[in-house]
Amino acid sequence: MAVNVLVPTPLRKFTNNQDTVLVAPGTIVSLVAELEQQFPGINKSLTDDSGELRRFINVYVNEEDIRFLEGKNTPIKDGDSVSIIPAIAGG
Amino acid sequence: MVACALTKAREFGYDTVACASTGNLANSVAAHSAEGGFRAYIFIPHDLEQGKVLGTLLYGANVLSVNGNYDEVNRLCAEAGDKYGWAFVNINLRPFYGDGSKSFGYEIAEQLGWKAPDHVIVPCAGGSLISKIYKGLNEFDRLGLIDGGVSTKMYAAQAKGCSPITTAIKTNAEVFRPQKPNTIAKSIAIGNPADGYMAMDTVRKSGGWADDVTEEEIIDGIRLLGRTEGIFTETAGGVTVSVAKKLAAQGRFKPDEIVVIAITGNGLKTQEAVVGKLGETFGIQPNLASLEAALNTEKLLAGVGV
Known part of the structure; x- marks a missing residue:
């Protein structure tokens, strides 16, 4: 078991075109660090210079926006699913 | 704005268009798809008003009523947009929809x-x-x-x-x-x-x-x-x-x-x-006496509307 991460199209250039990748349990902070370890360069698209998640990146744990959970400190455990989604909108 | 987006969809060679919508975009994408001969998949929150749902189904679009709020519909569509080769008006066609x-x-x-x-x-x-x-x-x-x-x-x-x-x-x-x-x-x-x-x-x-x-x-x-x-x-x-x-x-x-x-x-x-919040109709019989009686009630003497 591990944590399943859905990778959006714009970031798949870092993941050898994989649409899902596996990471170890922890928090969103550790997830971002592990992604960077596995796929060097991806970090720049996810976080700004101060290490905060970029405004236009939405992260969901099991379908819930992490801003309604504990933000970047939201825990993720075995079997969880994490979606990384660039901001889009309709009307 | 949808005309602008679907024109680009045709130019890019798509045969299927889609959108996440709170209703009005749904109506518009469905209508323009019918006119342009596109297959359409429209994703809406399940609790939309009936008028918006009917105004989408009318045009023959496939309407997916998602058990969630708009933000959940939007997230699903972003995930779906990555998986299927559809022209999502508000995802991969977004710049054209926006500029429209x-x-x-x-x-x-x-x-x-x-x-x-x-x-x-x-x-x-x-x-x-x-x-x-x-x-x-x-x-x-x-x-x-x-x-x-x-x-x-x-x-x-x-x-x-x-x-x-x-x-x-x-x-x-x-x-x-x-x-x-x-x-x-x-x-x-x-x-x-x-x-x-x-x-x-x-x-x-x-x-x-x-x-x-x-x-x-x-x-x-x-x-x-x-x-x-x-x-x-x-x-x-x-x-x-x-x-x-x-x-x-x-x-x-x-x-x-x-x-x-x-x-x-x-x-x-x-x-x-607004049902029940805009006033009521005034029921009368089809004769002048009934009309006369109605016109003399306090409500109608005060003027139309409440």
């Missing part, structure tokens, strides 16, 4: 006799329209089509039950906080507005402001617009009218200034919101 709505700004300038208004109040959902109206006005100015330049102030209007953008502006916050929407103004019930930052930026750089209104004020706004201008707007229009009223009470408009209120949807689509 600049025509709202063009039409304002044209209808004012090639002038920019002093103030524009716009309902905010995803936050795109307000910045595109401003962009449209400024593009016309750069082309030399507007007399007197553009010093238009832009104002964001939201329902209190879904007000991430107006709250951020009113509290001078740099970052908006997403919300779980709870309002009858379903067409603008987007708690995580993708263009929220653009909307905030547009309001601030234009020197405008923002406000939000209660559910009762939304109904009051719908009624006020109908009874003063003869226009039946949906709930989002009620929001905009009532916010305009609040802004006026704050002294933001001078009497000789031009104020434009963006009414972005027809009231027949959101009848559920």
Whole structure:
């Protein structure tokens, strides 16, 4: 078991075109660090210079926006699913 | 804006189009797909008003009613957009859909006799329209089509039950906080507005402001617009009218200034919101005596309407 991460199209250039990748349990902070370890360069698209998640990146744990959970400190455990989604909108 | 997006979809060679919608975009994408011969998949929150659902099914679109709010529909569509080769109007065709709505700004300038208004109040959902109206006005100015330049102030209007953008502006916050929407103004019930930052930026750089209104004020706004201008707007229009009223009470408009209120949807689509709140019909028999009796009751003597 591990944590399943859905990778959006714009970031798949870092993941050898994989649409899902596996990471170890922890928090969103550790997830971002592990992604960077596995796929060097991806970090720049996810976080700004101060290490905060970029405004236009939405992260969901099991379908819930992490801003309604504990933000970047939201825990993720075995079997969880994490979606990384660039901001889009309709009307 | 949908005409613009689907024209590009054809140019790019797509045969299937899709969108996430709170209803109005759904109607439009379905209609334009029928006319353009596209297959359409329309994703909506499950609790939309019937008028918007019927107004989408009518055109033969595949309507997927998602058990969640708009922000959940939006997330699903982003995931689906990555998986299927569809032209999602508000995902992979987003730049064209967005720029298509600049025509709202063009039409304002044209209808004012090639002038920019002093103030524009716009309902905010995803936050795109307000910045595109401003962009449209400024593009016309750069082309030399507007007399007197553009010093238009832009104002964001939201329902209190879904007000991430107006709250951020009113509290001078740099970052908006997403919300779980709870309002009858379903067409603008987007708690995580993708263009929220653009909307905030547009309001601030234009020197405008923002406000939000209660559910009762939304109904009051719908009624006020109908009874003063003869226009039946949906709930989002009620929001905009009532916010305009609040802004006026704050002294933001001078009497000789031009104020434009963006009414972005027809009231027949959101009848559920106003059923039982606009007065009642008066039942009579088909004879003059019954009519005479009715006309002499206190209610009708007082004038039409409640």
